[in-house]
Amino acid sequence: MLNNWFVMPTCLPLVIRRCHSCASDRFRPNGKFRVNANHKLLDAWLLALCTACGETTKLTVFERTHVRSVRPELLDRMHDNNPALAAELLQDAAVRSRNHVALDWDGAWRLDTGGTEHLDREVIDVAVRFAARIPVRPARLIAEGCGLSRGEVGRLITEGKLVSAVRLSGKVSGDFTFTLKR
Numbered sequence: 001m002l003n004n005w006f007v008m009p010t011c012l013p014l015v016i017r018r019c020h021s022c023a024s025d026r027f028r029p030n031g032k033f034r035v036n037a038n039h040k041l042l043d044a045w046l047l048a049l050c051t052a053c054g055e056t057t058k059l060t061v062f063e064r065t066h067v068r069s070v071r072p073e074l075l076d077r078m079h080d081n082n083p084a085l086a087a088e089l090l091q092d093a094a095v096r097s098r099n100h101v102a103l104d105w106d107g108a109w110r111l112d113t114g115g116t117e118h119l120d121r122e123v124i125d126v127a128v129r130f131a132a133r134i135p136v137r138p139a140r141l142i143a144e145g146c147g148l149s150r151g152e153v154g155r156l157i158t159e160g161k162l163v164s165a166v167r168l169s170g171k172v173s174g175d176f177t178f179t180l181k182r
């Protein structure tokens with residue numbers, strides 16, 4: 001029987017960017033947007049605050065874009081400071097590369113294994129599903145989900161008792177499956 005585990009975001013990830021006012025390099029998106037209109041051209045930014053000094057930084061969503069080519073529904077969500085929209089935009093690789101930022105997901109996600117019942121079985125098949133593209137180490141995830149130490153997980157991999165199509169010692173940010181035999 002295949003068990004499903006879920007990697008779920010619990011809050012917005014931090015934005016990695018050097019602060020111009022202090023030594024910090026982490027900004028916390030507060031789910032707020034700023035939209036500027038210049039004649040028929042619009043600029044829109046997602047705002048984030050420095051975690052140390054509170055300085056505001058702006059992530060460009062679009063710039064000098066004609067008002068007619070912006071979906072009215074998108075503008076409405078920006079004017080409402082829609083938090084789900086902030087999450088969507090941060091997960092958009094195009095937005096991140098346009099702004100030259102990466103995300104720090106530490107402490108911004110949790111693993112939901114749906115209980116520990118399946119862990120008693122001799123063979124455990126698990127599909128790990130990602131609700132957002134959160135980079136995690138499968139070995140760490142499996143250790144947490146199975147209640148094992150990282151050392152025990154490493155030993156199970158070496159002994160061929162823990163197998164997967166992905167490299168378990170690397171990092172993944174998308175769905176994968178693994179089998180654990182004891």
Ligand SMILES: [Zn+2]
Nearest residue numbers: 019022050053
């Ligand atoms: Zn700062």
